[in-house]
Amino acid sequence: xxxxxxxxxxxxxxxxxxxxxxxxxxxxxxxxxxxxxxxxxxxxxxxxxxxxxxxxxxxxxxxxxxxxxxxxxxxxxxxxxxxxxxxxxxxxxxxxxxxxxxxxxxxxxxxxxxxxxxxxxxxxxxxxxxxxxxxxxxxxxxxxxxxxxxxxxxxxxxxxxxxxxxxxxxxxxxxxxxxxxxxxxxxxxxxxxxxxxxxxxxxxxxxxxxxxxxxxxxxxxxxxxxxxxxxxxxxxxxxxxxxxxxxxxxxxxxxxxxxxxxxxxxxxxxxxxxxxxxxxxxxxxxxxxxxxxxxxxxxxxxxxxxxxxxxxxxxxxxxxxxxxxxxxxxxxxxxxxxxxxxxxxxxxxxxxxxxxxxxxxxxxxxxxxxxxxxxxxxxxxxxxxxxxxxxxxxxxxxxxxxxxx
Numbered sequence: 001x002x003x004x005x006x007x008x009x010x011x012x013x014x015x016x017x018x019x020x021x022x023x024x025x026x027x028x029x030x031x032x033x034x035x036x037x038x039x040x041x042x043x044x045x046x047x048x049x050x051x052x053x054x055x056x057x058x059x060x061x062x063x064x065x066x067x068x069x070x071x072x073x074x075x076x077x078x079x080x081x082x083x084x085x086x087x088x089x090x091x092x093x094x095x096x097x098x099x100x101x102x103x104x105x106x107x108x109x110x111x112x113x114x115x116x117x118x119x120x121x122x123x124x125x126x127x128x129x130x131x132x133x134x135x136x137x138x139x140x141x142x143x144x145x146x147x148x149x150x151x152x153x154x155x156x157x158x159x160x161x162x163x164x165x166x167x168x169x170x171x172x173x174x175x176x177x178x179x180x181x182x183x184x185x186x187x188x189x190x191x192x193x194x195x196x197x198x199x200x201x202x203x204x205x206x207x208x209x210x211x212x213x214x215x216x217x218x219x220x221x222x223x224x225x226x227x228x229x230x231x232x233x234x235x236x237x238x239x240x241x242x243x244x245x246x247x248x249x250x251x252x253x254x255x256x257x258x259x260x261x262x263x264x265x266x267x268x269x270x271x272x273x274x275x276x277x278x279x280x281x282x283x284x285x286x287x288x289x290x291x292x293x294x295x296x297x298x299x300x301x302x303x304x305x306x307x308x309x310x311x312x313x314x315x316x317x318x319x320x321x322x323x324x325x326x327x328x329x330x331x332x333x334x335x336x337x338x339x340x341x342x343x344x345x346x347x348x349x350x351x352x353x354x355x356x357x358x359x360x361x362x363x364x365x366x367x368x369x370x371x372x373x374x375x376x377x378x379x380x381x382x383x384x385x386x387x388x389x390x391x392x393x394x395x396x397x398x399x400x401x402x403x404x405x
Contacts, residue, residue: 040229041177042117044309048361055302056309058170060163063134065120065127066175079156080133083140090191097190104185105131115179115229117314134178135186138231141167142204147196168209169299174306174313177230205234211297213238236307240320241278257375259330262337265289266381273346280324284374287381291341296349301356308362322362323370329357 043066044056061080062073091097105112105128112131113120120127144151144158151158158164170176187201196204206213212235228234262271274281274290283290307321332338338350347353366372 039117040314041115042314043175045313048309055305056173056175058173058176059166061170063176064178065122068130080137084133084136087136087140087190090193101132101186101189102128104189108182108185112179112182131178131182135182136190138183139187139190142208143193143196146204146207147193149195150193165298169302172232172235172303172306174232174310177232180228180230205231209235212299212303232306232310239278239280241281258379259375261333262331262340269381271340271344273344280320282371282374284378291346294347296352305360318370319364319368320370322364325357325360325362326364327371329362332357
């Protein structure tokens, strides 16, 4: 009997190649997971706190590790466990569903820990339990608040507008987040109420945060091809223009750019309301400053403060919201400036908007200022000579008459 040495070597060589290929794929996956969502959840810098800690700290419910176990929030911990029980009880085999959730969360533990900028001093069981309870609580809360027939009468979280407002306040805080991929994995494992069948996690989040989303939630789906880091990041992405417009570098530092107030714009400058798809879509063209409408709501200050804190603490991209707040803060320096926007139909409450932008601490570097080019063109604008404008009007009239002949 002859040994097929050539065939054996060929098979062995093939197995080595497959093994090396599998190893390389695993290494690449590990590197992707190590960089994905890296340190996107962090504590707010003390520069932002000042006398407004309550805007950055949860009022009734802790989500994630930063405020976990706080004495003032312990009263609602039992309610979160009740939501977890309600959610899992819809499964035909609740114990099996629970086991799958725990197994998946243990697989995702290291990746989830890397999402936090600070070390989390919890062992595996404590960390996984926290992610399970907080994640399922959020999912069940979305179900109950967004889908008719799921909510029970007398639910303490949804019984009054004040408590519901506190809940939404707590879920948009930078320090009160868990990774979105944790929510998504749990959402894919837990049973869906029949009343909510067909709704994605992002759709439910849009409905829950409807007042804070500047666009129609149903027009936002094409914005979310990129990964979402957490719920506050989801709202942040809804603010960003669909198409990023490259902004030229300013010729001078932002601190030296003169941003005139609305009452001191150059003669001939007009202000108009624009129907931009993004509240950040301010434009200046042909002597007209176009500003998108901004409707005030009870959580606007909390939202803007946490978005600004997020952009300056965790992100290295263009600071869109920071730039917007900085610009509006300079345009509206008096109640008279706010009244101009109110008369133009751009804002609905001049006192509230004036107070809002006047109270938010914000700084922005020149390289990160999204409206640097707009401000420079606003300052460089020259009122057209009256005779030139008159000549243009006459020319248009003549051309129209000639066309009618």
